[in-house]
Amino acid sequence: MKTNDVGLIDKAVESLREQTGFTIEVDRYFHNTMDATGNLNTGAREIPLAIECKKRVTIPILANIRNQFVHLIEATEKGILIADYINPVMAERLKAMDIWFLDTVGNAYINALPVYIYIKGNKSVEEQTTSPKMNRAFSPMGLKVVFALLCHPDLVKAPYRDIAQTAGVALGTVGWVFRDLIRLGHIIEMKTLGRRLKNRKKLLERWLVAYPEQLRPKLVVGRYRAPDPDWWQTVVLHNLYAYWGGEVAADRLTNYLKPQTVTIYAWEKRVRDLTRDLIRWYKLRRDQNGDIEILKAFWDVEHESDRTDIVNPILIYADLMATGDPRNIETAQIIYERELAEHFREN
CATH class of the missing domain: 3.30.460 (Beta Polymerase; domain 2)
Structure with a gap:
């Protein structure tokens, strides 16, 4: 666990308190295989927690998180995931897997009947300040282009007309998707080698989140x-x-x-x-x-x-x-x- 994660946990816990009135008291950091332990106080009862902290929650790590919570050392502990921000699609996935979570902007899922909390849709500061035009690579048409590039990485060097045909989009779509991907660091221009796809794993993770939504x-x-x-x-x-x-x-x-x-x-x-x-x-x-x-x-x-x-x-x-x-x-x-x-x- 990184020292910065302590601040992330504190911020998420404070957001939960502001949204619901419930409190989490962290009693130990760096505990066994988990990042921290603590207790959720609902007023009626206290629930021991094993806390896993992730700045970003990506699809590839979901199964590992679930397995980690299933195999908690203390049978009485309930696993909870704390993250910087959890978007609505990821919130739905976590809820479907019954993985409790909090983030720093107040999104949360806790299912400890009779207490039930499910908050999604609170936006991160980045989402609030980003123009919609900045995310066109992950619009429906943009996702088609990104999928073609993920399946055929060398396609990034091809003429725009060939890329448009492979992706099944209009020619003009390729240009604005490429501009976004260059800005996001997923395409770089190399003088002698032409265009190259970079940070492909992160690009895949972005695509996996946007595609079903x-x-x-x-x-x-x-x-x-x-x-x-x-x-x-x-x-x-x-x-x-x-x-x-x-x-x-x-x-x-x-x-x-x-x-x-x-x-x-x-x-x-x-x-x-x-x-x-x-x-x-x-x-x-x-x-x-x-x-x-x-x-x-x-x-x-x-x-x-x-x-x-x-x-x-x-x-x-x-x-x-x-x-x-x-x-x-x-x-x-x-x-x-x-x-x-x-x-x-x-x-």
């Missing part, structure tokens, strides 16, 4: 249900300009997960035909709570030369992490280590 909801065609829950197991999609995503793709990669939700990404020009055929062949019926989701693919499906039945592992990882389901997150970590880690080592 900004882009994915716009891709959903519909949700369905089939009378045979195993209908998908013998279906071949790549000849249909479609791909398995999420849990089915993860199962194909790892043989570790029994899919509960079937996710299909389909080329926008063929998605209606695909949906019609699946309804006819497998008797799918529309159901807003169904376990089958069909989405529009947001990349250049038409010109892909190495099309397979599953989406890129980056997208599989994103789909799994967005669910907040512990089993999915565990599988996502396996995929990250097997398929992605070596490509995202700090550069």
Whole structure:
């Protein structure tokens, strides 16, 4: 634990007091494998806490945090995560995983019935003072460009027209996304070597947070249900300009997960035909709570030369992490280590 983290904890604890009236008293720092221990005083009871402090909470560390809290040395202690800022998407994921948290601007989740606290949406100082134009790289269209670069890092050196085709965006979009990525330190210009993608792991983390909030909801065609829950197991999609995503793709990669939700990404020009055929062949019926989701693919499906039945592992990882389901997150970590880690080592 860094000395600066002591101040971060103090600030978050004070924000909780201001928002709710509840107090946390830290009694020990640098305790065993945790950063601190203390007690949450709700007025009616005191709850022993084991505190883990992270300045930034990123998707790749969620499984480790959850495992750390599950294996607390003191069975009576409840783990709580304290961070500088937790955005609404991350707050939802932490809540789904039942990970208690506080941040320095008053966002919090504590579930100690009869006490229940869930506060999200308080903005950080950085968010309050940043112009929306400064975040265009993580707008829906910008996320398409960033995804293309994450999947094909050498694409950053290509002409803008080629990048636009691969990402499935207008030519002008590439220019303003690149300007943002240069400003954020993710693209650098090298005199003899041309453009280079930098800090790719951090860029991936930014994309993983923004994708389920900004882009994915716009891709959903519909949700369905089939009378045979195993209908998908013998279906071949790549000849249909479609791909398995999420849990089915993860199962194909790892043989570790029994899919509960079937996710299909389909080329926008063929998605209606695909949906019609699946309804006819497998008797799918529309159901807003169904376990089958069909989405529009947001990349250049038409010109892909190495099309397979599953989406890129980056997208599989994103789909799994967005669910907040512990089993999915565990599988996502396996995929990250097997398929992605070596490509995202700090550069």
